[in-house]
Amino acid sequence: MTKSASSAPAGGVPVLMKGNEALGEAAIRAGCRAFFGYPITPQSELPAYMARRMPEEDGVFLQAESELAAINMVYGAAGAGVRVMTSSSSPGISLKQEGISYIAGAELPAVIVNIMRGGPGLGSIMPGQSDYFQATKGGGHGDYRLVVYGPATVQELVDLTIRAFNVADRYRSPVMILGDGILGQMMEPVVFPTEKPAEVAKPWATTGRQGTRGRNVVNSLYLAAEELEAHNLRLQAKFAEMHSNEVIYESIIPEGAEVVCVAYGTTARVVKSAIAMARQEGIKVGLIRPISLWPFPDEAFVNLPDTVRSVLTVEMSAGQMVEDVRLALNGRLPVHFYGRMGGMWPIPRDVLAEIKKAAGREAGVAR
Numbered sequence: 001m002t003k004s005a006s007s008a009p010a011g012g013v014p015v016l017m018k019g020n021e022a023l024g025e026a027a028i029r030a031g032c033r034a035f036f037g038y039p040i041t042p043q044s045e046l047p048a049y050m051a052r053r054m055p056e057e058d059g060v061f062l063q064a065e066s067e068l069a070a071i072n073m074v075y076g077a078a079g080a081g082v083r084v085m086t087s088s089s090s091p092g093i094s095l096k097q098e099g100i101s102y103i104a105g106a107e108l109p110a111v112i113v114n115i116m117r118g119g120p121g122l123g124s125i126m127p128g129q130s131d132y133f134q135a136t137k138g139g140g141h142g143d144y145r146l147v148v149y150g151p152a153t154v155q156e157l158v159d160l161t162i163r164a165f166n167v168a169d170r171y172r173s174p175v176m177i178l179g180d181g182i183l184g185q186m187m188e189p190v191v192f193p194t195e196k197p198a199e200v201a202k203p204w205a206t207t208g209r210q211g212t213r214g215r216n217v218v219n220s221l222y223l224a225a226e227e228l229e230a231h232n233l234r235l236q237a238k239f240a241e242m243h244s245n246e247v248i249y250e251s252i253i254p255e256g257a258e259v260v261c262v263a264y265g266t267t268a269r270v271v272k273s274a275i276a277m278a279r280q281e282g283i284k285v286g287l288i289r290p291i292s293l294w295p296f297p298d299e300a301f302v303n304l305p306d307t308v309r310s311v312l313t314v315e316m317s318a319g320q321m322v323e324d325v326r327l328a329l330n331g332r333l334p335v336h337f338y339g340r341m342g343g344m345w346p347i348p349r350d351v352l353a354e355i356k357k358a359a360g361r362e363a364g365v366a367r
Contacts, residue, residue: 007052008028009192012192014191016189017154017187017188019179019186020184020185021046021049023177024049024050025158027111027161028059029162031083033060034059034060034074035062037086038064038069038070040088041089042115042126042185045185046113046184068096070088075103078110081206083111083165083169087113087114088115089115089116089117090116090123090131099140100112100146100174101142101220104144104145104174105142106218107235109173110174110175111174112174112177126344128180128342129180129321130341132315132320135294136296146173146174147171147295148294149176149177149248149291149292150264150265150293152269152291155191156291157177166197171241173238181343182345242295247297247299249290249300251286251300252286253305253308256284259311260312261274261275261312262311262322262325263287264290267314271351274348274355275287277352290321298327309360310336311329312337314337314338314339314346314351316346318341
């Protein structure tokens with residue numbers, strides 16, 4: 001197919017797209033020219049979209065024979081300096097964890113997408129948020145971290161995918177997009193940027209010896225303990241730089257707020273509806289929505305108003321991000337939790353009931 005007959009949506013013009021497909025187009029607009037994946041619901045539309053679009057952009061699409069093969073192909077393409085992405089859903093990401101650790105250890109930029117489903121095990125094809133630990137604490141072996149983004153809208157999915165490629169190159173490190181089945185399957189209007197990505201110099205890439213430059217070696221194997229420790233110390237310094245520079249969050253704390261809710265991704269959209277319902281009943285409720293799940297926005301919890309009586313964390317899990325909320329608060333306020341699991345998700349009415357409990361507004365309870 002020629003470029004003039006491209007099926008890409010026009011840049012700068014709002015277009016209605018499914019989340020998975022919008023993510024794929026955003027990756028292409030960001031300069032992604034290699035995609036290696038394997039189909040698994042609820043993210044299968046993403047590799048299907050890339051299979052159609054990558055040839056139009058002189059890119060490479062390959063459906064690997066397994067998730068293990070796909071992540072190691074990402075390792076190879078990243079080592080050659082190509083902007084590369086892979087995607088999967090929960091159990092597929094589990095299979096990729098060894099390769100993700102290798103990529104982080106070899107200091108290679110790549111974007112990894114997890115459109116989460118219910119678990120554990122094969123679970124279901126319904127949405128979930130129970131991969132938070134795996135994503136933010138390092139699901140593979142060794143001391144490494146990934147910048148992890150938790151988008152809440154299809155437009156944010158587009159924007160954060162583009163950001164992910166830039167951040168991956170900036171730090172020579174893999175970055176993860178952590179969405180869920182709702183976000184991957186929903187359709188919303190999005191606007192894509194019209195500008196082309198800037199060329200990024202990668203003198204470290206294994207592109208063959210050119211001129212007089214020395215050999216480039218991409219490796220994560222250090223047999224001498226002293227060398228491996230020095231490598232780890234350098235990685236930790238890089239992770240500390242990420243922690244200082246890459247925090248993103250949304251904070252809406254009204255004057256006189258009694259309760260602050262914490263939620264990310266599509267769950268935060270449900271919580272916003274519940275907050276609006278609480279406002280109609282005279283309960284002032286704030287929201288902290290982490291967008292970077294790692295680095296976690298601890299700073300958002302530092303100067304909460306004295307009127308805040310408690311914090312309510314809402315997730316589609318048994319309670320994972322809630323641990324980071326408790327760490328950020330360091331015992332200053334009680335932290336309540338409400339979660340749904342197995343593909344079930346919170347609804348505004350039930351979240352409102354939890355807000356009332358956190359505020360001490362249940363029937364018969366004095367303020």
